[in-house]
Amino acid sequence: MMSSQLPxxxxxxxxxxxxxxxxxxxxxxxSWALATLLSWSAFGVAIMxxxxxxxxxxxxxxxxxxxxxxxxxxxxxxxxxxVLLIVSGIAAVVFPYSWTSVQxxxxxxxxxxxxxxxxxxxxxxxxxxxxxxxxxxxVLLEISSLSTYTMISMGRDRRALTASFQYLIMGTIGATFxxxxxxxxxxxxxxxxxxxxxTRIPDLGTSxxxxxxxxxxxxxxxxxxxxxxxxxxxxxxYAYAPSAASAFIAATATKVAVYVMVRYVFSxxxxxxxxxxxxxxxxxxxxxxxxxxxxxxxxxxQRDIKRMLAYSSVAQIGYMLLGIGLVNVTGLSAxxxxxxxxxxxxxxLFLAMGAVCYRIGNTFIxxxxxxxxxxxxxxxxxxxxxxxxxxxxxxxxxxxKWVLIQGAIENGWWPVVAVILVASLIAMLYIWRVxxxxxxxxxxxxxxxxxxxxxxxLIPLWLLAAANIYFGANAQxxxxxxxxxxxxxxxxxxxxx
Amino acid sequence: xxxxxxxxxxxxxxxxxKKTEMxxxxxxxxxxxxxxxxxxxxxLQSLFAIVMLFGIYSLLSAMIFVALDAxxxxxxxxxxxxxxxxxxxxxxxxxxxxxxxKPERSGLLPLFVVTITGAxxxxxxxxxxxxxxxxxxxxxHVADRYIAESPTEIGIPNMVTSVLASYRGFDTLxxxxxxxxxxxxxxxxxxxxxxxxxxxxQDNRPDTxxxxxxxxxxxxxxxxxxxxxxxxxxxxxxxxxxPGGGFQAGVIFAVAFILYTLTYGLDDSLALTPLPxxxxxxxxxxxIYGGTGVVSMLLGGNFLDYNVLAANPVSGQHIGIIVIExxxxxxxxxxxxxVFYAFVTRAERNRAGEKQVDLPNKAD
Numbered sequence: 039m040m041s042s043q044l045p046x047x048x049x050x051x052x053x054x055x056x057x058x059x060x061x062x063x064x065x066x067x068x069s070w071a072l073a074t075l076l077s078w079s080a081f082g083v084a085i086m087x088x089x090x091x092x093x094x095x096x097x098x099x100x101x102x103x104x105x106x107x108x109x110x111x112x113x114x115x116x117x118x119x120x121v122l123l124i125v126s127g128i129a130a131v132v133f134p135y136s137w138t139s140v141q142x143x144x145x146x147x148x149x150x151x152x153x154x155x156x157x158x159x160x161x162x163x164x165x166x167x168x169x170x171x172x173x174x175x176x177v178l179l180e181i182s183s184l185s186t187y188t189m190i191s192m193g194r195d196r197r198a199l200t201a202s203f204q205y206l207i208m209g210t211i212g213a214t215f216x217x218x219x220x221x222x223x224x225x226x227x228x229x230x231x232x233x234x235x236x237t238r239i240p241d242l243g244t245s246x247x248x249x250x251x252x253x254x255x256x257x258x259x260x261x262x263x264x265x266x267x268x269x270x271x272x273x274x275x276y277a278y279a280p281s282a283a284s285a286f287i288a289a290t291a292t293k294v295a296v297y298v299m300v301r302y303v304f305s306x307x308x309x310x311x312x313x314x315x316x317x318x319x320x321x322x323x324x325x326x327x328x329x330x331x332x333x334x335x336x337x338x339x340q341r342d343i344k345r346m347l348a349y350s351s352v353a354q355i356g357y358m359l360l361g362i363g364l365v366n367v368t369g370l371s372a373x374x375x376x377x378x379x380x381x382x383x384x385x386x387l388f389l390a391m392g393a394v395c396y397r398i399g400n401t402f403i404x405x406x407x408x409x410x411x412x413x414x415x416x417x418x419x420x421x422x423x424x425x426x427x428x429x430x431x432x433x434x435x436x437x438x439k440w441v442l443i444q445g446a447i448e449n450g451w452w453p454v455v456a457v458i459l460v461a462s463l464i465a466m467l468y469i470w471r472v473x474x475x476x477x478x479x480x481x482x483x484x485x486x487x488x489x490x491x492x493x494x495x496l497i498p499l500w501l502l503a504a505a506n507i508y509f510g511a512n513a514q515x516x517x518x519x520x521x522x523x524x525x526x527x528x529x530x531x532x533x534x535x
Numbered sequence: 536x537x538x539x540x541x542x543x544x545x546x547x548x549x550x551x552x553k554k555t556e557m558x559x560x561x562x563x564x565x566x567x568x569x570x571x572x573x574x575x576x577x578x579l580q581s582l583f584a585i586v587m588l589f590g591i592y593s594l595l596s597a598m599i600f601v602a603l604d605a606x607x608x609x610x611x612x613x614x615x616x617x618x619x620x621x622x623x624x625x626x627x628x629x630x631x632x633x634x635x636x637k638p639e640r641s642g643l644l645p646l647f648v649v650t651i652t653g654a655x656x657x658x659x660x661x662x663x664x665x666x667x668x669x670x671x672x673x674x675x676h677v678a679d680r681y682i683a684e685s686p687t688e689i690g691i692p693n694m695v696t697s698v699l700a701s702y703r704g705f706d707t708l709x710x711x712x713x714x715x716x717x718x719x720x721x722x723x724x725x726x727x728x729x730x731x732x733x734x735x736x737q738d739n740r741p742d743t744x745x746x747x748x749x750x751x752x753x754x755x756x757x758x759x760x761x762x763x764x765x766x767x768x769x770x771x772x773x774x775x776x777x778p779g780g781g782f783q784a785g786v787i788f789a790v791a792f793i794l795y796t797l798t799y800g801l802d803d804s805l806a807l808t809p810l811p812x813x814x815x816x817x818x819x820x821x822x823i824y825g826g827t828g829v830v831s832m833l834l835g836g837n838f839l840d841y842n843v844l845a846a847n848p849v850s851g852q853h854i855g856i857i858v859i860e861x862x863x864x865x866x867x868x869x870x871x872x873x874v875f876y877a878f879v880t881r882a883e884r885n886r887a888g889e890k891q892v893d894l895p896n897k898a899d
Binding site: 043046050053054056057058060061063099100101102103104107108109110147148151152154155158165173174177178180181184185187188191192199218222224225226227228229230245246247249250251253254 | 655661662672705709717724817825828
């Protein structure tokens with residue numbers, strides 16, 4: 039009986055855990071323990087869902103027992119089970135990490151509020167991913183966004199407040215665009231269920247209203263996933279948020295937004311409408327090429343390494359959009375694969391920065407001089423993540439870039455291949471800056487001596503760093519999932535799911 | 536109230552009618568007034584006036600919703616948009632001051648973006664289904680089933696409540712959690728503290744003196760409170776039959792306590808509704824709602840399947856809807872009261888001479 043309830047449990051466990059977490063406001067440690075336990079259980083549920091999907095195909099779950107389209111439905115298929123797995127997996131690593139990290143960054147009185155927000159954010163992101171209903175997706179998007187703004191505002195630097203506010207304004211505009219798009223679709227079709235929308239949208243032909251709905255949805259989701267040039271909220275948000283929050287959001291939130299984009303473009307509107315009527319690839323390709331080059335260069339000049347990583351994230355999102363814009367199965371699998379891989383690398387890099395911040399109180403490049411000797415494990419993990427960003431063989435970053443380049447070659451787009459290679463070189467430069475500071479420069483005279491970060495930070499950090507190598511060397515698992523999801527998305531253009 | 540009651544339980548045979556010219560005129564007038572309000576908001580410099588205009592904007596929207604026969608939405612908009620948001624924004628103004636600062640950047644880019652967006656919307660609506668046509672897709676497909684089956688499946692006269700609380704009950708749970716998340720956000724920025732500690736520093740007069748500055752208002756408030764609370768309870772439990780339900784009831788309930796705070800001060804209010812109790816209630820409402828879903832799971836149904844709550848599915852639906860609406864009401868009321876307290880604490884601290892500079896959780 040329990041196994042048929044898994045889709046609901048995936049979201050309901052963290053969602054209903056949050057008020058309990060909140061009630062433990064006097065006992066932050068218990069609040070954290072509960073949150074961690076729930077993140078692990080969410081990961082467990084995601085693994086069980088993966089097994090179910092691989093054995094039995096798509097799973098559907100009707101809330102309240104009301105069949106779709108009358109009620110709200112959850113749908114788990116090969117595409118979103120990958121995202122569920124990565125979101126809950128990152129949570130299962132970051133939540134245990136957060137306790138030690140938060141001790142240095144947030145007042146004890148506020149800590150359980152922070153853990154509550156993290157749990158709400160996790161539930162929201164999982165809910166967005168698993169929802170088979172356009173409006174339910176929006177509701178869960180609101181939960182995840184609000185809790186993200188809360189987490190960012192708790193950063194130690196006062197600029198966290200403006201960063202959070204800026205994100206709140208941009209995020210709210212994005213959400214408004216999404217709901218306008220969903221509203222127009224409801225007006226045209228009378229349904230909110232995604233599968234139902236997918237079957238009814240082709241009947242609309244190329245009506246103006248459906249084109250406008252498409253435009254609003256793409257813009258709204260674009261704001262959420264920091265599509266260049268709508269990314270301006272992102273660098274500050276990631277740089278000033280508490281370390282644990284940066285790692286969690288950077289590794290999951292934009293990935294979920296990319297998933298939503300794929301879902302709308304491929305499953306709901308369909309390949310024909312999106313690429314032949316709307317020619318969305320002519321937006322995605324130039325925008326992502328600019329994003330990849332421009333933000334990689336901007337990343338070179340950042341003094342705060344968290345900010346540098348944030349700019350690098352915008353560039354990495356560019357790779358994913360580029361993969362979608364290639365309009366072939368290889369490109370789409372590269373995008374999905376990179377979604378999975380980028381979560382692993384950015385998670386590891388931000389966790390490493392959290393450990394640095396725990397010891398030296400900031401993440402400026404000039405205060406990292408000589409850190410390679412003092413915090414060898416932390417910096418080694420950073421290097422692993424960095425190599426992955428660059429795309430060195432045997433790391434995850436290599437796998438997704440390789441597939442992406444193949445996709446570009448399939449289209450004969452050699453300039454795009456060149457862009458990917460140049461951007462990898464720039465990535466090498468900005469990672470090298472950190473390596474140089476940490477390993478080549480001596481620790482300044484008279485600086486406090488620093489010891490390695492505690493094991494409670496190192497273990498989660500190395501779990502992710504090791505995952506970067508593991509999934510780089512054995513890419514079969516993630517590759518097969520991404521490829522079969524991509525094939526399904528292209529082939530069943532009408533049925534969609 | 537009576538009017539609403541007569542309107543809502545729409546019989547099956549009462550088909551939607553075609554809109555008349557009169558209704559068109561009313562709608563156009565309301566929309567023009569809405570536009571005028573927005574331009575005034577952009578033009579004005581006084582934040583106080585802008586907040587008032589926001590209230591008017593919501594009230595006008597509520598009237599448009601009534602014209603669209605969406606009385607439930609109108610009720611919520613009036614209670615939340617025109618009512619409680621205005622109060623909260625006014626509470627913010629106490630802290631921020633009431634004049635707009637000169638914008639640092641030029642408004643040209645935003646104006647450009649807004650123009651493009653507006654133009655796109657207008658262009659897209661030119662071939663939208665005819666306004667008010669009963670044959671439109673939005674009035675059929677899923678709506679047909681709600682209208683035909685909900686009286687027998689769920690058995691309550693207000694179909695809007697059937698949809699919100701049962702067919703799409705999981706969305707409503709999500710909305711309640713959005714409200715709860717807002718509380719988490721506000722508390723992370725503004726801590727609620729008993730203001731007595733800093734009020735005392737300035738004010739050495741005896742307590743009794745400080746407590747009764749507005750005797751007339753206080754007496755009037757005390758007389759009104761029971762009526763407001765009874766009305767809130769009526770709205771809460773009448774949601775099955777007419778417009779109403781947990782969201783609106785929660786707001787009205789909160790208003791009673793906000794009125795009390797305004798006339799008696801935060802100190803007395805916090806004695807009446809202690810903060811820990813409010814926090815427990817805010818989380819408790821969510822747990823009641825979600826707990827209903829968990830119970831239905833344990834009884835063998837899907838999450839939030841009320842059919843399994845009783846031997847007879849229709850009474851199961853009744854029980855489920857009453858319980859979850861109660862959860863909504865409890866959370867909404869306690870969250871709004873707490874958020875208001877948080878804003879007032881901030882204002883009182885400023886008044887007590889503490890500088891605005893330090894936010895409680897910022898050490899730097």
